[in-house]
Amino acid sequence: QSALTQPRSVSGSPGQSVTISCTGTSSDVGGYNYVSWYQQHPGKAPKLIIYDVSKRPSGVPDRFSGSKSGNTASLTISGLQAEDDADYYCCSYAGSYTLFGGGTKLTVL
């Protein structure tokens, strides 16, 4: 099993939208609707921002949204704000184990 594939970096200006992809296989991302996304600021623990592909935990702004098509899940952040500058990781259930993505550095210009 390999890590899920994410772009190494993305960037956008305040107010713009960005989308981060997370590509796996039919044994993980494509096989279950159990994709979650985490935001991590430097020196901090990851924070859950999306679960079950597209659900938002209480307190997470609706600027964050998730979707999935086939073996690829996506996280879209609209109306970018300075505090969105962080690392983002996808995660998928894969039967008897759990996979994280390689992480994406989002830079808010």
Place this chain on the structure above:
Amino acid sequence: QLQLQESGPGLVKPSETLSLTCTVSGGSISSSSYYWGWIRQPPGKVLEWIGNIYYSGRTYYNPSLKSRVTISVDTSKNQFSLKLSSVTAADTAVYYCARLTVGTTYYFDYWGQGTLVTVSS
């Protein structure tokens, strides 16, 4: 509010066994809705899942680490623990414990602050 706190040595010698404990407060580790997991992150690198445990003791491990990992649970102390044997410098990382909500869902919703473990002689 649920809280998780990792504890254990911050320095381990090569070839020895890394041992960490996660103490859960503000909730019971024996709830049927959750597993409890360990995740690590080498400095400047990405998250790596290590394994999960249920309060009954059922475990799931990362196949790449399975031969060296043991996760156990102590429900009387509301704690779960990680042991990683035969460590090398490649095991230097921040180790996180987290709650995994399961059922018709699957996500890590509460995380400890993380603890840095350095493998060095």
